[in-house]
Amino acid sequence: MLCMTALVVVYVRHLFSVVMLFGIYSLLSALIFVVLDAADVAFTEAAVGAGVSTVFMLATLVSTGRQEKAPAHSPLLPLAVVTVTGAALIWGTLDMPHFGDPGNPVHVHVADRYIQESPDEIGIPNMVTSVLASYRGYDTMGEVIVIFTALVGVLSLLGVRERRENPVHRTGERHSRPYPVLQVMALLLIPFILVFALYVQFHGDFGPGGGFQAGVIFAAAIILYTLTFGLDDATALLPVKLICMLAAAGVLLYGGTGVVSMLLGGNYLDYDVLAHDPVHGQHYGILVIELGVGITVSTVMIAIFLALVSRAERPR
């Protein structure tokens, strides 16, 4: 099914369909992640692939047009490149460790420790969160920075239009038809979504979820609001400047935790020193940085969405 989708994506030229198929593809791969025991990843992939990315792409299509032209040059060269690459990979797989074998080096070396010790060392049941936030906490900080970089990049490319100076020019609004049913529905759903986001944020220690997923869900609520009520109302609710400040604040919260642990005598991002008991320290640390991740991710997603949409709404 996955393959079918992927291959069709190659052929279909109506870009809206391509993007929607991509959403389906993402959902499917998220399903596969579920089957492969990666609940957190499935969560994220669904949020990002099927959710945010797709919405972003759709928003882009509004400004860029929806039909792809037939390719002008022959597909032989790319085909050859792809074939060679694929062949190299398949050749390489021939003596790879077999799929799913518990004796693989992957499972016996580093990961072993995470599984055996992390509940004691970190004190939370979700090992993915422990590894994410503590053992490889620095990677996660990098991830937050990457997101932040994307925000900086998008802003420097597009900028977010604040409210229109002159309400007379709200031509976009006049054309678009209001959906009263949807607006009511959105108003019903949004509080629920926000609560759910908070739940995912703070439940991340025990089940799948955490700052990143929560951030995306939070952003999803705002995106829904923007979609049903329009850009101007959304920016009135959440001024762009505030969003940007929060994004930076989230990064600083994360980085600041590291600095604090450094000041308290540990290494950077060593949460052991945050409290008298190392396990408590880990707990506090993870809580704070997940919060930082959540804030940054949600605000960045919102900001990027607003930026893309504000271009789409601009009358040509």
Add this chain to the structure above:
Amino acid sequence: MIVDIISTALFMIGCLLGLTGAWGLLSFPDFYTRVHAASITDTLCAACFVSGLMLQTGWSLVTVKLLMVLLLLWLTSPASSHALVRAAHHAGLRAMTWSFLGDRS
């Protein structure tokens, strides 16, 4: 035991409804009929599945979550169907009518 039987029955009904809906989606001649097939069966199908699952799990936090799934589906599914039809209608997509079939002569 009896719970198991009921839930199995619910699953089966759900499957049946779902398949019907999907079949309708695939084989009905035009967009509006497809919407009809899909959305009607979808709602009930989801209800069957989720209630079956709720019976399986017994009473716990998970049940509440499942209930939320159901509520969510019930809220969003009709809403999106509505929005979809509305959009299609506004975009000028015409429903197939009998006159479409008969007026040719």
Add this chain to the structure above:
Amino acid sequence: MGFSLFNYWVVILLMMAGFYTVIASGNLVKKIVGLNIFQTSVFIMYISIGKVFGGSVPILAANTDLYSNPLPHVLILTAIVVGVATTSLALSLAIRIREAYGTVEENDILEISRREDDEE
């Protein structure tokens, strides 16, 4: 042996479909979609690495002590985020290109650039 590697082969097929879309497609947005498919399949490869038969989701539970490997999950969480960051940047570039050139077709853009170069 056959089945144990089958999983990887499917993933490779997906990867190549995405890769092909990236390099062969002339439309910038479709290139981005291809890039995403390419990356997503790499993610599936990573997650496959972490799977243990009979293992469960790596969240501490009372009834099992065989878990799948959490490390690839962490890596892929990060990689997904990186992916969306790249995508959003690429999309905003595409928008700007459309505004500047009036098209997002690679060939048209090349044509315009070439003309511009000639004029200089």
Add this chain to the structure above:
Amino acid sequence: MTIGHLPALQVVIPLLAAPVCFLLGRWPRLAWLLASAVAWTTLVIAIGLWLQVREGGTISYAFGGWAPPWGIEYAVDRLNVLVLLIVSGIAAVIFSGSWESVRQEIPESRQALLFTNLLLCLAGLLGITITGDAFNLFVLLEISSLSTYALISLGRDRRALTASFQYLIMGTIGATFILIGVGILYMLTGTLNMADLAHRLGGLQGSRAMHTAYGFLVIGIGLKLAMFPLHLWLPNAYAYAPSVVSAFIAATATKVAVYVMVRYLYTVFGPEFAFSAMYVQWLFIPVGIIAVLFTSIVALFQHDIKRMLAYSSVAQIGYMLVGIGLVNVTGLTGALLHVFNHALMKGALFLALAAICFRIGNPRIENIRGIARQMPWTMAAFVGGGLSLIGVPLTAGFISKWYLILAAVERGWWPVVAVVVIASLIAVIYVWRVVEAAYLHPRPEDAETVAEAPPALLAVTWALVLANVWFGVNPGLVTSLASGAAEALFGGYLP
């Protein structure tokens, strides 16, 4: 206390300064001051690390207090301290001189964003260099790449956008290839720490999967460092980026990629695997040679000076590849020295070009006719950088070429010597075209009179030119570092 944390601070300071800089959006001048101060701080930290490495050997820093194979490690040794020094040094110099040029080329609302991006890029590059973890490298690579894409797209010409997009696509493919390679390595060993990887890969010499991983890594990194047939993104990217950005990324980005290549070849895979099992030299030498010759010749026919220098950069990367492919200590020393020296000379040249752009706008050869009379200091700096690019004695460029030629002679590979020599000659010609236009042609009648570039820009340009001379006259410091690193990397392996 601080001393022990230097490896972390090296990257964390610019990383955390970036959001602060972002918040200064309303006051671009403050953002610039902050960026420059941070860049100088990183330079000081790099010097501190260098002193430490010189005394105590490799430094390891465990993030989160988790010991290396489990946590993320920063490892500083002679090899990357050299790259740290050059990256932070170039950043310090370029950032502090960038204000006037940025203010002129970038709309005010985007200036602070530009500095934020620069800081992120700097942090990413430093992080790539310093990290000892294969996956962390990928993350930091993406930080630097994303910020670079954004930086390039800030160029005034609309072709900057397409250049940036092209780079984005190729760079992301490269990064994904690296991801695949790292994934396979992880699959084979179960670890991501480079030292641990190297240790564990030792037992897997014949594995086909390892060969595949190797291939993907080389191609992925090759895309990033603009290895010859994969260099197509580079000329456009350098040509259309804002001048200061061109100077910064030309002087640092590809150098860091070369470092990553060396790191993977020598530390992770080990020279034994790379050169006896994979025969890398038969890949690198021809690719390097073709790169050097072909792109040098292409550079000859460019009218845009930025493009010309960009092609020359690809050629210079070819030198580095040749140095790596020569598989002896002298060759590797030469390559590392060239990493260092090329950063100096390209930095100087692009800064001089930034000064020219500042006054003239479009740096085409026709436009700079007779400019030397009006901007004598700028053009003199360009000539200085050009001499170093050619490899004239008493400039830094000579030292590295000397080592490269020596290494080739040591191996008895005369064609390589011939190539280095011929390419130097071609470099003479393309540098000469600029010099001739600037000095020997009269200024066109209708051209407006221009003044000398602003003093700050001029000062940093000259700082780099003088550094070229200083390291050409007195290269002992760098050569000992480079040759020490090269010897350590070979670790007794001889082809």
Add this chain to the structure above:
Amino acid sequence: MVLAITIGALLAIMLLALARALAGPKVYDRILAMNMFGTKTVLLIAVYGIFTDSPSLVDLSIFYALINFIGVIAVLKFIERVEEYDEVVER
């Protein structure tokens, strides 16, 4: 057994939906199929989660339901906007 049948049926439904999504012919058909695909995914995950005794997956299904809804709304909104532009262009 029940699990196998249920999952099989759900997969079959999804396949049918996918077929409609691929076949089109109008964008709206695709959206409809996508919506159905999404709801069935939600159910699939819930079923799978309960039967493999990992209730945490139910969170996931809630989330999927949300995403699905937002996705459909987004597609609709943006398509509408594009149609508007096209109208403007046609005039």
Add this chain to the structure above:
Amino acid sequence: MTTEALLVTALLLPLAGGLCIILTGRQPNLREACTLVTSGLLCLAVITMLFRVLDGARPEYILVEMLPGLAIHFEVEPLGMLFATIAAVLWPINSVYSIGYMRGNKEKNQTRFYFFFAVAIFGAMGVAFAGNLVTLFLCYEVLTLSTFPLVAHKGNDAARDGGRVYLGILLATSIGLLLPAIVWTWNVAGTVTFTAGGILADRLAGPALTVLALMYLLGIGKAAVMPVHRWLPAAMVAPTPVSALLHAVAVVKAGVFSVVKVTVYILGIDHVAGAPGIHWLLWLAGFTVIVASLVALRQDNLKKRLAYSTVSQLSYVVLGTMLLAPISIVGAALHILAHAFGKITLFFAAGSIYTSSKKTEVSQLDGIARRMPWTMTAFAIGALSMIGVPPAAGFVSKWYLLTGAIEAEQLVAVGVIVVSTLLNAAYFVPIIYVAFFRRESSESMLTYGEAPWPVVAAVCATAAITVSLFLFPGLALELVHRIPT
């Protein structure tokens, strides 16, 4: 002043002079005073050093050591002293001449001219005193680059084209052949320091040595051995004082000097004599001598004829070197000296003719000696020196060369010298003849006399030195006999 200090002074003086020239660029009189004072001081310093060197002093000075064994290193030895003396003595004379010429022809950009002239002299001093190959190479390139603006002084398209050929050939040969040769030498010998008797003995032999020698010979493009001689005629676009600089004071002399120096101090004449096929280099030089003379014969443009004459004369020096006999090396060194003074006289004379009459072709020179007796007398002396007829310096050096050729039993070389002497006579004697004995064509309306006095004074001075070198060759001979062959 210690001899070391003198050495540093000799190197720094031209640079300091250049700086003064730039600073005083606004006031031409002051600027020219700077040039004159600096050149005079340099001349003084070098001559003082000359006597010290004759007394056995061998000062050296290491500026920086870039890599172990690779330094910017200056050391004085007799051969270099000879070259330095030529350059230092000719600079003031040339300066006087330049002042007359540049003002007389109202050239533009005179400050640039004098500045780069000073830098070129610095390069020449550096080449002369270089203690190792790298220093030599560096100063050689300084010389090349600093003379370029002089060659292309006029700034028109012809000048730029000529300049491009000039720079192209010189840089291409030096970077393409000389530098690899240096690296090769370094690789083989582990050092590039000039050492009496050479540094390659026991380290490199057989055909490789011949190849290396060939790389040096052709790599030093300034020696203008065919086929890398094209730059010399191309550089004829330059103003005459520059031609004088190129042909006599610095550039080509630096070339042949380097050839001699490398042969003596790097290859080692005894060692290289054993290399197979080394006589091919000799024949190459001989070929250049003959062919360049033949070409010169066919040139009507006076300066072109002189240029090809230079190509031919330079190859005498190479020929003498490649004979690899001690006596012929002495001859070669002497010929550097003799040719320097002879050729500068000829060029000065040509420039003087151009300045006062704007005549450039040989066929226009009928009876010119009536109007410009001093100039043409000097020209005759220079020509005699070129041909090798007493009482001019050329005779002495040719004598040594011939002796060396006979001693080395290289009959080809003997033949070459004899034939080329006849050819020299064939292209110089007609000029003298028409200038002195043919009547000026009557329709000439021009009225002109001698050139400005600084020009004439310079011409006479060099002619006088040419003669005196024949009459009193003692000092020069003493110096060249100290070259450790």
